[in-house]
Amino acid sequence: MKHVPEKTNPPAVDLGDPELFKRCLVQYGESELFVDTEEWIVHDNPYRRTLRPHVFKYLDFSRPLRWDQILNYTSLSANRTLLTIYEQDFLLLPEQGFEAKRADFAEFYSGRSMALAAVVRPWLERYLFDALEREVSVTGRWTAASLEAYLQDYADSLHREGENKSMAAILGSSNREHAARTLLIQLAGDFLLEASAMGRNVLGNFGPIQSELFKIVIDEYGYGVHETKHSTLFERLLRAHDLDPKPHAYWQFYLTSSLLLNNYYNWISRDHSKFFRYLGAIFQAETAFIHSCAQMAEMLIAVFGRGAEVQYFLEHAHIDRHHSKMVFERIVKPAVATHGESIIPEIVRGFEEAKLLGELAERDFCEQVSWADGGRTFKDLHPGVYAKVQAGVIQPDRQTFVEPRGELSVTHVHDGDELCHIESGVMHFVTGHGRHTVLHAGEGTVIQRNRLHGAIIDSDKCVYTIYSVGDYRACVS
Ligand SMILES: [Fe+2]
Numbered sequence: 001m002k003h004v005p006e007k008t009n010p011p012a013v014d015l016g017d018p019e020l021f022k023r024c025l026v027q028y029g030e031s032e033l034f035v036d037t038e039e040w041i042v043h044d045n046p047y048r049r050t051l052r053p054h055v056f057k058y059l060d061f062s063r064p065l066r067w068d069q070i071l072n073y074t075s076l077s078a079n080r081t082l083l084t085i086y087e088q089d090f091l092l093l094p095e096q097g098f099e100a101k102r103a104d105f106a107e108f109y110s111g112r113s114m115a116l117a118a119v120v121r122p123w124l125e126r127y128l129f130d131a132l133e134r135e136v137s138v139t140g141r142w143t144a145a146s147l148e149a150y151l152q153d154y155a156d157s158l159h160r161e162g163e164n165k166s167m168a169a170i171l172g173s174s175n176r177e178h179a180a181r182t183l184l185i186q187l188a189g190d191f192l193l194e195a196s197a198m199g200r201n202v203l204g205n206f207g208p209i210q211s212e213l214f215k216i217v218i219d220e221y222g223y224g225v226h227e228t229k230h231s232t233l234f235e236r237l238l239r240a241h242d243l244d245p246k247p248h249a250y251w252q253f254y255l256t257s258s259l260l261l262n263n264y265y266n267w268i269s270r271d272h273s274k275f276f277r278y279l280g281a282i283f284q285a286e287t288a289f290i291h292s293c294a295q296m297a298e299m300l301i302a303v304f305g306r307g308a309e310v311q312y313f314l315e316h317a318h319i320d321r322h323h324s325k326m327v328f329e330r331i332v333k334p335a336v337a338t339h340g341e342s343i344i345p346e347i348v349r350g351f352e353e354a355k356l357l358g359e360l361a362e363r364d365f366c367e368q369v370s371w372a373d374g375g376r377t378f379k380d381l382h383p384g385v386y387a388k389v390q391a392g393v394i395q396p397d398r399q400t401f402v403e404p405r406g407e408l409s410v411t412h413v414h415d416g417d418e419l420c421h422i423e424s425g426v427m428h429f430v431t432g433h434g435r436h437t438v439l440h441a442g443e444g445t446v447i448q449r450n451r452l453h454g455a456i457i458d459s460d461k462c463v464y465t466i467y468s469v470g471d472y473r474a475c476v477s
Pocket residue numbers: 194220230316
């Protein structure tokens with residue numbers, strides 16, 4: 001007779017207990033690696049990434065977010081933390097000065113941190129991805145033939161669609177070079193570790209499709225020739241456009257949607273029960289990339305001139321034609337033939353989810369470009385809104401801060417519009433890497449909800465007040 005083990009009662013660890021999760025999250029955050037920093041850029045240290053862990057205790061990750069909250073602060077915080085957790089699975093080494101970073105290295109991969117991460121991770125995944133699963137619905141009866149027609153139709157539609165919204169936003173920006181670099185920074189989060197998430201899928205034993213997937217991974221890794229590894233090509237591209245090519249140098253400037261996209265691929269690759277979903281997602285990515293890479297190369301040349309470094313994008317416009325075909329012909333099709341048509345809805349789900357996240361990233365990026373371009377406009381909105389506050393027409397919550405020279409507010413977003421008012425001193429209000437608006441005493445700016453920003457004090461002391469106005473448009477109408 002088969003022996004079925006009895007359940008331990010009470011359970012040794014109740015993994016469904018939100019209090020346990022919260023305590024583990026707060027403890028996970030109690031690390032030198034994750035505290036606030038006094039610099040905008042991380043210098044060659046892949047283990048240091050600010051998570052603003054002092055805020056963890058105020059955030060509620062226990063209930064999944066709604067899709068309309070996907071760009072709010074709790075989401076940003078969850079995404080920064082989750083990416084850090086995922087990357088504790090990858091080997092990262094600094095380029096130089098290992099000895100001085102040895103303690104960080106040991107801490108990043110410590111058993112303590114990994115054990116806490118193991119409790120925290122599923123909660124953050126549920127918090128972020130439940131809404132995505134609800135947002136995409138896959139219905140109807142699918143067959144191998146209808147799947148092929150569906151995916152082919154998508155590939156054809158990319159040929160027809162001319163405009164790429166992100167490129168249009170860059171070319172229409174009042175500071176095109178800054179906008180282009182902002183996009184490169186978003187891509188760097190993923191591309192400097194390119195195919196690491198994919199690599200999670202190559203171990204094991206799953207028949208001929210395993211070897212086909214392995215071929216794509218080998219391509220991404222340049223067949224073991226370091227100079228042709230895709231991440232190396234991207235490093236060269238960053239360097240050529242005056243950006244630091246080390247992983248996560250611009251950690252503070254990743255938008256929520258860029259982190260989310262990166263996390264999504266890690267999620268579906270790490271959790272092997274989502275393998276078929278991964279196949280749909282990777283088909284979408286490889287296929288969409290063929291066109292977006294060609295557009296990106298054109299855009300870089302338009303912005304930086306003929307000397308722009310575009311090899312990374314030209315290589316992908318070429319190789320991803322093959323990858324898209326390989327994924328479909330040698331992986332998706334045989335997988336359906338072997339494992340049955342019941343896996344198709346999962347494949348379609350992955351495809352749709354990846355597409356939706358790509359669209360979200362595009363929208364988020366375009367909005368951030370106009371937010372950064374609008375520095376003057378948002379500053380000019382200050383007097384009108386501040387007058388309403390002074391007159392008592394609106395009575396928002398307020399908080400006053402006193403900060404010394406050089407104090408840096410790590411980048412973040414707010415869930416509603418805010419008004420920043422400088423009582424005394426000088427603040428540099430930062431809206432992107434190397435981009436800021438100077439605010440003097442009596443001045444201020446409207447801060448748009450969900451828009452990434454930070455600040456640094458440029459006087460011996462600065463006193464400023466933040467008013468939570470909710471919707472600034474209601475204050476100026
Ligand atoms: Fe690649």
